[in-house]
Amino acid sequence: MAKASRWSVQEKKKVQIDQPSIVHAYNYYIVGVDRLDQNDGAYRIAIRSEKWWWPLFAFLPDAAVNNAWVLYRMSPAHGHQNLINLASRGV
Template identity: 80%
Template sequence: MDGNNSVEDDVNEDIQELLSASNLSGRQSRSRAPSQAYNYTVGVDRLDQNVGADRIAIRSKKWGWPLFAFLPDAAVNNAWLLYRMSSAHGHLPLDQLGFKRSVTMVYLRLLQAQQSVPKPITPTPTKRQKVAVDVCLSGVGHHLESMPKQRHRSHCGKKSQPYL
């Protein structure tokens, strides 16, 4: 299933060799440490499987994006596991995708309720109000000048119309 099987086998063999060393009396002593450690890694594999099942694939050149995107997915997975253990799961059983959808809808409703509060309307300042008064009244550099080259539009590359 995943590419870690050969690595796990190699690590388990190395651990078995270390733990099966003979003691001073010459008898072989074996420990259950590898099997007990393997029992605890099943939960990590299950978390990776649950998080990867409904992962949103966003390609990014930033190296930190997978670390950032893993956090909400892991939090939703843990919340879903707690939900399955609660009594609410008996009344409304949801799979992980349904639970994730319901959590998303709750946050969208909260965001919509916050945005429904009207913002105070402020008048937009005019151009004269945006520029300082001493610049407007200086009388210097307020004339049209001819440009040596014709400019191109950045969005389409066509030449701009000259000013009349």
């Protein structure tokens, strides 16, 4: 069991309640799914086809590009790139 904070109408303050660990894990990992959905909606491969398998096939490179971007953002190289950009601007 994990703890979650909720607003109590009777006490008029936030209280700690028990939360099943599966709900806590879902809420923790749903952020990545939301980011994938957001990026997929904005940067989807835009080729129209009437084949039934096209959406299944097109999802694979979309997800791979999204995962590569997330891994790059988590890598030390991303922070290093920000320092190079700041230095080139004279900051």
